[in-house]
Amino acid sequence: GKMRQHLLQMLMNNEGEYVSGQQISDKLSCSRTAIWKHIEELRKEGYVIEAVPRKGYRIQSAPDRVTAAEINARLKTEVLGRTIVYEESVKSTQEIAQRLSQSGAYEGTLVVADEQTGGRGRLGRQWQSPKGTGVWMSLILRPDIPLQKAPQLTLLAAVGITKAISKVTGLRPEIKWPNDILVNGKKVVGILTELQAESDRVHAVIIGPGINVNVGRDDFNDELKDIATSLKIESGKEIKRAELISSILKEMEELYHDYLNNGFALVKLMWESYANSIGRRIRVRTLNQQIEGIAKGITDDGILLLEDDEGNIHPIYSADIEIPGT
Numbered sequence: 056g057k058m059r060q061h062l063l064q065m066l067m068n069n070e071g072e073y074v075s076g077q078q079i080s081d082k083l084s085c086s087r088t089a090i091w092k093h094i095e096e097l098r099k100e101g102y103v104i105e106a107v108p109r110k111g112y113r114i115q116s117a118p119d120r121v122t123a124a125e126i127n128a129r130l131k132t133e134v135l136g137r138t139i140v141y142e143e144s145v146k147s148t149q150e151i152a153q154r155l156s157q158s159g160a161y162e163g164t165l166v167v168a169d170e171q172t173g174g175r176g177r178l179g180r181q182w183q184s185p186k187g188t189g190v191w192m193s194l195i196l197r198p199d200i201p202l203q204k205a206p207q208l209t210l211l212a213a214v215g216i217t218k219a220i221s222k223v224t225g226l227r228p229e230i231k232w233p234n235d236i237l238v239n240g241k242k243v244v245g246i247l248t249e250l251q252a253e254s255d256r257v258h259a260v261i262i263g264p265g266i267n268v269n270v271g272r273d274d275f276n277d278e279l280k281d282i283a284t285s286l287k288i289e290s291g292k293e294i295k296r297a298e299l300i301s302s303i304l305k306e307m308e309e310l311y312h313d314y315l316n317n318g319f320a321l322v323k324l325m326w327e328s329y330a331n332s333i334g335r336r337i338r339v340r341t342l343n344q345q346i347e348g349i350a351k352g353i354t355d356d357g358i359l360l361l362e363d364d365e366g367n368i369h370p371i372y373s374a375d376i377e378i379p380g381t
């Protein structure tokens with residue numbers, strides 16, 4: 056409930072320090088007994104909370120959960136993630152976000168699950184989303200932009216997530232056009248973007264990143280062993296998923312704000328600085344052809360430009376790319 060969320064927030068804001076029972080009961084206007092009950096509940100959820108007479112309560116460690124309360128307690132945004140729908144297990148967070156968006160959910164609404172049983176990739180592919188180890192979420196944005204600019208939002212998300220990952224873990228992720236984030240050449244993040252549109256205006260953009268956070272090496276099946284990795288495998292540290300989520304929302308909000316006011320320029324610049332393919336030879340597979348050439352950059356609409364060996368420039372709207380020799 057709300058009360059427990061506020062209590063958690065107070066304890067988190069004073070990390071490392073004691074918060075007295077008096078302070079809590081003044082701020083939340085509730086009895087000492089009520090506080091005690093909530094502390095007990097939090098302990099059952101996995102929080103380690105010290106209680107010292109005449110000093111008060113101090114949080115020692117928090118469990119790695121992605122509930123609304125856990126994310127909320129760390130949230131530094133104004134819009135993104137201000138409404139959070141948490142589910143323990145769902146088929147796909149995209150499915151839920153699509154439905155919420157259709158029934159008028161606010162911009163910034165976030166759907167998060169601890170596990171997905173039918174996580175969706177692009178082109179009908181699947182996304183492995185095992186329980187308790189990843190960030191499986193969908194964010195609803197409602198930018199007032201024409202349909203052809205919608206791909207820019209995937210690139211914006213990729214930049215925000217890349218920045219957040221490097222801040223939280225110290226790793227140096229790279230972006231692989233259009234929607235993968237790699238660490239040491241292996242995939243840690245995939246982003247699925249889906250649209251709701253009327254005529255040629257965007258009604259909602261639903262951005263769904265899947266991030267392998269605390270997935271262990273043996274948790275990946277044979278198909279993924281050689282191509283996928285996790286933040287824990289690469290950094291050697293367990294990462295608090297709620298902290299990563301709040302950092303992602305913060306980075307994305309800043310970029311989104313700049314994007315709405317000043318356009319795509321900043322995102323484009325940052326995206327190109329994180330991209331692993333720009334200036335390199337790549338192989339592009341679309342549904343009906345395969346071309347090789349040099350990736351020149353992205354256009355203002357977020358489309359990849361490929362220069363083939365005859366010097367022809369090909370705009371690539373949607374494809375899988377490979378970097379030969381990697």
Ligand code: BTX
Nearest residue numbers: 147149174175176177180182183192245246263264265283
């Ligand atoms: P994609 O089509 O680019 O990538 C899917 C491919 O990636 C799969 O065919 C498989 O080879 C590989 N793969 C599957 N699971 C993983 C994994 N956990 N780590 C690394 N590689 C994997 C990318 O699609 C977009 C994925 C978005 C997933 C999020 S999760 C939250 C949201 N809800 C939902 O249903 N989808 C999105």
